[in-house]
Amino acid sequence: xxxxxxxxxxxxxxxxxxxxxxxxxxxxxxxxxxxxxxxxxxxxxxxxxxxxxxxxxxxxxxxxxxxxxxxxxxxxxxxxxxxxxxxxxxxxxxxxxxxxxxxxxxxxxxxxxxxxxxxxxxxxxxxxxxxxxxxxxxxxxxxxxxxxxxxxxxxxxxxxxxxxxxxxxxxxxxxxxxxxxxxxxxxxxxxxxxxxxxxxxxxxxxxxxxxxxxxxxxxxxxxxxxxxxxxxxxxxxxxxxxxxxxxxxxxxxxxxxxxxxxxxxxxxxxxxxxxxxxxxxxxxxxxxxxxxxxxxxxxxxxxxxxxx
Amino acid sequence: xxxxxxxxxxxxxxxxxxxxxxxxxxxxxxxxxxxxxxxxxxxxxxxxxxxxxxxxxxxxxxxxxxxxxxxxxxxxxxxxxxxxxxxxxxxxxxxxxxxxxxxxxxxxxxxxxxxxxxxxxxxxxxxxxxxxxxxxxxxxxxxxxxxxxxxxxxxxxxxxxxxxxxxxxxxxxxxxxxxxxxxxxxxxxxxxxxxxxxxxxxxxxxxxxxxxxxxxxxxxxxxxxxxxxxxxxxxxxxxxxxxxxxxxxxxxxxxxxxxxxxxxxxxxxxxxxxxxxxxxxxxxxxxxxxxxxxxxxxxxxxxxxxxx
Numbered sequence: 001x002x003x004x005x006x007x008x009x010x011x012x013x014x015x016x017x018x019x020x021x022x023x024x025x026x027x028x029x030x031x032x033x034x035x036x037x038x039x040x041x042x043x044x045x046x047x048x049x050x051x052x053x054x055x056x057x058x059x060x061x062x063x064x065x066x067x068x069x070x071x072x073x074x075x076x077x078x079x080x081x082x083x084x085x086x087x088x089x090x091x092x093x094x095x096x097x098x099x100x101x102x103x104x105x106x107x108x109x110x111x112x113x114x115x116x117x118x119x120x121x122x123x124x125x126x127x128x129x130x131x132x133x134x135x136x137x138x139x140x141x142x143x144x145x146x147x148x149x150x151x152x153x154x155x156x157x158x159x160x161x162x163x164x165x166x167x168x169x170x171x172x173x174x175x176x177x178x179x180x181x182x183x184x185x186x187x188x189x190x191x192x193x194x195x196x197x198x199x200x201x202x203x204x205x206x207x208x209x210x211x212x213x214x215x216x217x218x219x220x221x222x223x224x225x226x227x228x229x230x231x232x233x234x235x236x237x238x239x240x241x242x243x244x245x246x247x248x249x250x251x252x253x254x255x256x257x258x259x260x261x262x263x264x265x266x267x268x269x270x271x272x273x274x275x276x277x278x279x280x281x282x283x284x285x286x287x288x289x290x291x292x293x294x295x296x297x298x299x300x301x302x303x304x305x306x307x308x
Numbered sequence: 309x310x311x312x313x314x315x316x317x318x319x320x321x322x323x324x325x326x327x328x329x330x331x332x333x334x335x336x337x338x339x340x341x342x343x344x345x346x347x348x349x350x351x352x353x354x355x356x357x358x359x360x361x362x363x364x365x366x367x368x369x370x371x372x373x374x375x376x377x378x379x380x381x382x383x384x385x386x387x388x389x390x391x392x393x394x395x396x397x398x399x400x401x402x403x404x405x406x407x408x409x410x411x412x413x414x415x416x417x418x419x420x421x422x423x424x425x426x427x428x429x430x431x432x433x434x435x436x437x438x439x440x441x442x443x444x445x446x447x448x449x450x451x452x453x454x455x456x457x458x459x460x461x462x463x464x465x466x467x468x469x470x471x472x473x474x475x476x477x478x479x480x481x482x483x484x485x486x487x488x489x490x491x492x493x494x495x496x497x498x499x500x501x502x503x504x505x506x507x508x509x510x511x512x513x514x515x516x517x518x519x520x521x522x523x524x525x526x527x528x529x530x531x532x533x534x535x536x537x538x539x540x541x542x543x544x545x546x547x548x549x550x551x552x553x554x555x556x557x558x559x560x561x562x563x564x565x566x567x568x569x570x571x572x573x574x575x576x577x578x579x580x581x582x583x584x585x586x587x588x589x590x591x592x593x594x595x596x597x598x599x600x601x602x603x604x605x606x607x608x609x610x611x612x613x614x615x616x
Contacts, residue, residue: 030596033594033596034594034596034597037591037594037595037596038591041591241589244589245585245586245589248585248586248588248589248595249582249585249589251585251588251595252581252584252585252588252595252598252599252602253581253585255595255599256572256573256576256581256599256602256603256606257569257573259599259602259603260568260569260572260573260603260606261565261568261569263603263606263607264564264568264572264607265564265565265568267607268564273560273561273564274557276560277553277556277557277559277560277561278553278556280556280559280560281549281552281553281556281557283345283346283349286341286342286345287345287556287559287560287563288338288341288342288345289342290560291560291563291564291567294560294564294567295564295567295568295571298564298568298571299571299572299575299607299608300607300608
């Protein structure tokens with residue numbers, strides 16, 4: 001059976017294999033992706049973000065359980081910004097999700113936010129397509145709400161959940177500004193603690209609408225059924241086609257950015273770039289003037305010489 | 309007096325103003341940058357990274373004090389990945405550095421890692437140039453060692469310090485893989501605590517060479533004089549010209565990536581990109597084929613139509 005066919009049947013190992021190929025920029029991934037493409041379509045893409053320690057992974061764990069009651073496939077793609085250091089997600093998070101390992105309808109994987117030139121977490125949208133082709137109806141994307149990359153990644157999600165918890169300190173202050181823009185729902189984790197109440201009061205006083213807040217407790221498993229209801233309602237409001245269209249726009253924008261850099265760099269050539277940098281270092285040219293010449297070269301004013 | 313002249317004289321407000329202009333992509337920043345360019349030259353660019361809570365800011369605070377004993381200018385550029393949420397660095401860090409506010413030879417500023425298309429913390433290298441033109445001999449760049457962007461940013465530094473501390477838990481595990489590659493020196497903060505010793509032992513047993521480790525205590529101010537000596541020695545080994553050449557290469561690479569995306573996107577046109585995404589969403593074309601056509605358009609096979 002071909003890899004694409006195995007994926008269509010929901011084979012988790014084949015899904016993981018093709019995602020790895022995409023991550024590694026393997027050229028032989030493309031034919032598989034093309035075969036799968038007609039089968040990729042509307043999936044519920046749910047972004048989950050928030051500071052480290054807020055309890056994202058634990059909540060995702062409970063979310064999986066709750067969604068699985070419907071006997072639907074659930075995929076989790078964890079974009080872990082710590083991966084450049086570790087070469088993968090932290091073991092702890094993966095262990096926490098171990099209980100789903102035996103479930104053939106649950107796929108969990110960390111996707112490296114490995115940045116090629118052009119700065120694109122290029123594997124992520126293709127991983128979403130692969131899961132969609134394998135009939136995963138709900139795809140959860142976990143990012144640490146820290147860098148702008150991570151926030152940018154949420155642009156491909158139809159619904160964004162922001163996980164907060166007491167004791168994250170300064171974060172609340174920091175989050176205030178951007179929260180309303182990126183979060184469709186703010187989950188207040190550890191709401192079973194007195195500090196949880198305090199955080200809720202704080203956020204309400206900061207002017208955050210009450211219907212945007214949902215107290216939950218990953219520890220006690222409280223609020224999870226309500227959370228799934230709220231997600232359903234949010235997805236319902238947005239229409240799966242619209243979520244998918246948003247995803248496709250994000251995907252094309254990022255594919256194009258990456259391709260422009262790769263093709264442009266190829267046309268300019270590493271040699272010419274190094275020479276320009278050397279001239280700048282020797283102060284024979286300022287970087288802005290050198291840049292203009294390189295860009296002209298990239299876009300064909302003056303053909304690129306062969307062998308460059 | 310012109311802005312560039314004020315900057316040359318070391319006027320901190322003028323430095324901050326031009327950095328802001330660069331951050332905001334103000335077109336009138338360019339003439340100032342060009343005037344300053346001939347005065348930009350070798351500076352000691354020192355990257356400082358490590359997990360949140362390891363004590364980077366406190367150490368930088370002490371480093372500033374130590375370096376200031378020589379009556380040299382010190383600049384700190386903090387690339388804070390939390391800024392997209394907050395619109396700036398956390399207040400706490402800035403407060404900690406408040407004691408230097410009255411010192412006209414110390415410049416501290418958070419630089420947004422605002423990512424234009426092409427994914428470039430574009431303001432950072434220009435901020436370095438502006439400080440270099442103002443005769444700042446030492447420029448410290450602080451990043452949270454989390455995302456790959458942050459690690460990538462350290463590519464412009466001549467010397468990289470990694471700050472670790474006990475209680476950062478999983479991080480040690482995670483750091484191990486990448487540490488030796490990015491860090492010229494590992495600072496073990498909180499070495500006055502028994503847990504600090506433990507961390508040192510752990511790292512040594514993990515095979516990290518002893519001469520790469522330097523125990524310090526930001527709280528007690530211990531090890532800071534030694535740290536400055538080590539930095540001097542590291543910078544001495546690398547030769548300031550080589551550090552500067554490295555900086556120029558990083559700068560040109562990133563300026564070019566950004567320019568290629570901007571120019572390419574302009575040539576493709578937002579309309580054509582949106583149409584392609586729409587066709588992909590309707591499954592009339594797969595993204596990979598659509599991409600090829602867009603890239604060809606970007607690089608002039610088929611001229612861009614007017615008004616696009």
